[in-house]
Amino acid sequence: MPYSMKLKDWVQECANLCKPDSIYWCNGSDEEYQMLVNKMLEDGTFHKLNEETYPNCYLSYSNPNDVARVEHLTFICTKNEKDAGPTNHWKSPDEMKKIMREVYDGCMKGRTMYVVPYVMGPLGAPASKVGVEITDSAYVVANMKIMTRMGQKALDSMKDEYDYVAGLHSVADCNPERRYIAHFPEEYLIWSVGSGYGGNALLGKKCFALRIASWLAREQGWMAEHMLILELETPDGKKSYITAALPSACGKTNLAMMVSALENEGYKVKTVGDDIAWMYIGDDGRLYAINPEAGFFGVAPGTNPKTNPNAIASLHKNSIFTNVALTKENEPWWEGYTKEKPEGMKDWQGKDYSGEGNAAHPNSRFTAPAAQCPCISSEFENPKGVPIDAILFGARRATNVPLVYEALSWQHGVFVGATMSSETTAAATGAVGVIRRDPFAMLPFIGYNAGDYFQHWLNMGKKLGDKAPKIFHINWFRTDEDGKFLWPGFGDNARVLKWIHERMEGKADAKATAIGNVPTPDALDTKGLDVTKEQIEKVLDVNNANWKSELPGMKEFFDKFGDTLPKEMWDEYKALEQRLG
Ligand code: OXD
Numbered sequence: 371m372p373y374s375m376k377l378k379d380w381v382q383e384c385a386n387l388c389k390p391d392s393i394y395w396c397n398g399s400d401e402e403y404q405m406l407v408n409k410m411l412e413d414g415t416f417h418k419l420n421e422e423t424y425p426n427c428y429l430s431y432s433n434p435n436d437v438a439r440v441e442h443l444t445f446i447c448t449k450n451e452k453d454a455g456p457t458n459h460w461k462s463p464d465e466m467k468k469i470m471r472e473v474y475d476g477c478m479k480g481r482t483m484y485v486v487p488y489v490m491g492p493l494g495a496p497a498s499k500v501g502v503e504i505t506d507s508a509y510v511v512a513n514m515k516i517m518t519r520m521g522q523k524a525l526d527s528m529k530d531e532y533d534y535v536a537g538l539h540s541v542a543d544c545n546p547e548r549r550y551i552a553h554f555p556e557e558y559l560i561w562s563v564g565s566g567y568g569g570n571a572l573l574g575k576k577c578f579a580l581r582i583a584s585w586l587a588r589e590q591g592w593m594a595e596h597m598l599i600l601e602l603e604t605p606d607g608k609k610s611y612i613t614a615a616l617p618s619a620c621g622k623t624n625l626a627m628m629v630s631a632l633e634n635e636g637y638k639v640k641t642v643g644d645d646i647a648w649m650y651i652g653d654d655g656r657l658y659a660i661n662p663e664a665g666f667f668g669v670a671p672g673t674n675p676k677t678n679p680n681a682i683a684s685l686h687k688n689s690i691f692t693n694v695a696l697t698k699e700n701e702p703w704w705e706g707y708t709k710e711k712p713e714g715m716k717d718w719q720g721k722d723y724s725g726e727g728n729a730a731h732p733n734s735r736f737t738a739p740a741a742q743c744p745c746i747s748s749e750f751e752n753p754k755g756v757p758i759d760a761i762l763f764g765a766r767r768a769t770n771v772p773l774v775y776e777a778l779s780w781q782h783g784v785f786v787g788a789t790m791s792s793e794t795t796a797a798a799t800g801a802v803g804v805i806r807r808d809p810f811a812m813l814p815f816i817g818y819n820a821g822d823y824f825q826h827w828l829n830m831g832k833k834l835g836d837k838a839p840k841i842f843h844i845n846w847f848r849t850d851e852d853g854k855f856l857w858p859g860f861g862d863n864a865r866v867l868k869w870i871h872e873r874m875e876g877k878a879d880a881k882a883t884a885i886g887n888v889p890t891p892d893a894l895d896t897k898g899l900d901v902t903k904e905q906i907e908k909v910l911d912v913n914n915a916n917w918k919s920e921l922p923g924m925k926e927f928f929d930k931f932g933d934t935l936p937k938e939m940w941d942e943y944k945a946l947e948q949r950l951g
C-alpha cells in the first residue's frame with residue numbers, strides 16, 4: 371500500500387513547499403507530549419484544567435470560524451470525475467494541487483513542522499495501516515497521540531520506506547476562504563489546509579480511516595465503515611459483536627459505552643470502538659472488525675454521568691477539551707453536563723458567559739484515551755479483531771422510522787443502508803435538523819463513487835454467504851405528536867439489543883411489515899420500563915401510507931447515480947414499492 375515517495379523525500383518536499391523554521395520528528399513518548407503541552411500552555415493554545423479533578427487535562431479554544439467538518443470544502447480528487455461519484459465534491463488532482471500549493475507556499479514560516487508517524491489499528495495487527503501526518507499544529511500532534519498509536523512504533527511498523535498513507539496538514543492562516551480538505555485516493559495522499567478542527571485536521575480519522583481507507587478497502591476486498599463496535603455479553607456467558615453505523619453526533623459513543631438496563635438479566639455491553647470499524651473476512655470466512663483508533667473524539671454536549679458514565683470516567687484525566695465552557699472551579703462544562711448552569715463561567719471562546727445561548731459550542735469535543743474507558747473490551751487490542759454477528763444502521767428520525775427492524779436479506783440490508791436518511795447535526799457546518807440522505811452514515815466519508823460502494827457491499831455479502839452478519843435498522847429518536855421522544859434510549863437501548871440477539875438465535879417474535887421485520891410489542895423486553903403499551907406500539911409502528919412518501923426521495927437519490935447504481939438497488943426499491951401496496 372505504498373505512497374509513491376520515500377518517506378524522507380516526501381517530508382523534504384513538503385518542507386520545501388511550506389518552508390518551516392524547523393522539522394521535528396515525533397517519537398510518541400510521554401516526555402514529548404509534556405514538551406508540547408508546555409509549549410501550548412506558554413503560547414496560550416492550552417489552558418490547564420483543575421489538576422485535582424481533571425489531572426493532566428487541557429482546554430483549547432478554536433478559531434470561532436473553525437468548529438466543525440466542512441463538507442462543502444472537502445474534495446475527492448480522482449483523475450476521472452466519475453470515480454468520485456455524485457455525492458462527493460470533485461476537482462482534478464492537478465487543479466486542486468495548484469490551488470492548494472499557493473496556500474501551502476511558505477505557510478509554515480516561523481513555525482515548526484511536525485512529522486507524525488502513526489498506526490491505525492492495534493500494533494502488529496494484519497489489518498492495521500501506517501499513516502504519516504505532517505502538521506504545523508502542536509494541538510493536532512497532541513490529539514494524534516491520544517487518537518492513534520503514534521511515534522517511533524509507527525516507523526517500526528512500516529514494511530518499507532513507501533509503506534504509509536501521506537497527509538500534509540497546515541492550519542495556515544485559518545481562513546475559511548482558503549480552506550480545503552482534499553483527498554487523492556489514487557496516490558494514497560491527503561492534503562488539508564486552513565482548519566485545525568479534528569475531523570479536518572486529525573488526518574488519521576476521517577481522511578485516512580474512512581475516505582482513503584474506503585478506497586483501499588474496495589481495491590483490497592475489505593470494508594472501512596463509520597461504525598461503532600460493541601461487545602454484547604448475553605446471559606449464557608457468550609459474547610456477540612455488533613457494529614452500528616449512525617451519522618455524526620447521533621449517539622454512537624453513547625451506544626458503544628452503554629450501561630445496559632438489563633445487566634441484572636445478564637446483558638452487558640463493552641466497547642471496542644465508537645466511530646470507525648475496519649472489517650475484513652477472516653480465515654474462517656466470517657467478518658472481523660478492528661477499531662483503527664486508540665481514543666475517542668466525542669461530542670461533549672449531552673454527555674453526563676447519567677447518559678454516559680463511562681465517557682465521563684474516560685475523560686477525567688489525560689484528556690483534551692475543545693470549545694467547551696470553563697467553570698470557576700477551572701473545570702470543563704457543556705450543555706447537559708449538569709441540570710443547573712454553574713455561575714460565573716467562561717464560554718467556548720473564553721469570554722464571560724452571560725447566561726444566554728450556549729456556553730459550550732454544540733460541537734465541542736473531548737479527546738480521551740480509549741484505554742481509560744471503564745467498559746473497554748478485553749478484545750480492544752486483539753490483532754485479529756472481533757467476529758461480527760450483526761450490523762445496525764441507525765438514523766435520527768422523528769417520524770416514520772420504527773425503533774428497530776430486521777432486514778430481509780443481505781441485499782435488502784444494503785438497500786436499507788443505501789437509503790438511510792437522517793436529521794443533520796452540529797458535527798458539520800450547515801443547517802441542523804434538516805433531513806438528508808446519508809447512506810451507511812458515510813455520505814461525507816465515502817472516498818469514491820457511492821454507487822460503486824453499494825456494489826462493494828453487495829460483493830462482500832456474496833463472499834460472506836451464509837456467514838454474513840444479519841442487518842438491522844435502529845432509530846432511538848422517534849417522537850409523538852408533541853415532539854416528545856417515544857423511547858427512553860440510553861441504557862434501555864439494551865432492550866433492543868436483546869431482541870436483536872434473540873432474533874439472531876431464532877428465538878424472538880417479529881411481525882413482517884413492508885420495510886422488514888419489526889418486534890411484536892410483547893417480543894420487546896419492557897419489564898420495569900415506564901412507558902405505556904400505546905407508546906410501544908407507536909414507536910414500532912410502520913405506516914404504509916407514510917412510508918410511500920419516503921419513496922420519491924429514495925428514487926431521486928438513486929437517479930443521481932445513473933449506470934453506477936447496482937441493478938439490485940432498483941430491484942429492492944421496486945420490491946419495497948410493491949410491499950407498500
Ligand atoms: C466525528 C464525526 O467527529 O463524525 O466522528 O464528525
Ligand code: MN
Nearest residue numbers: 596618619645
Ligand atoms: Mn464520526
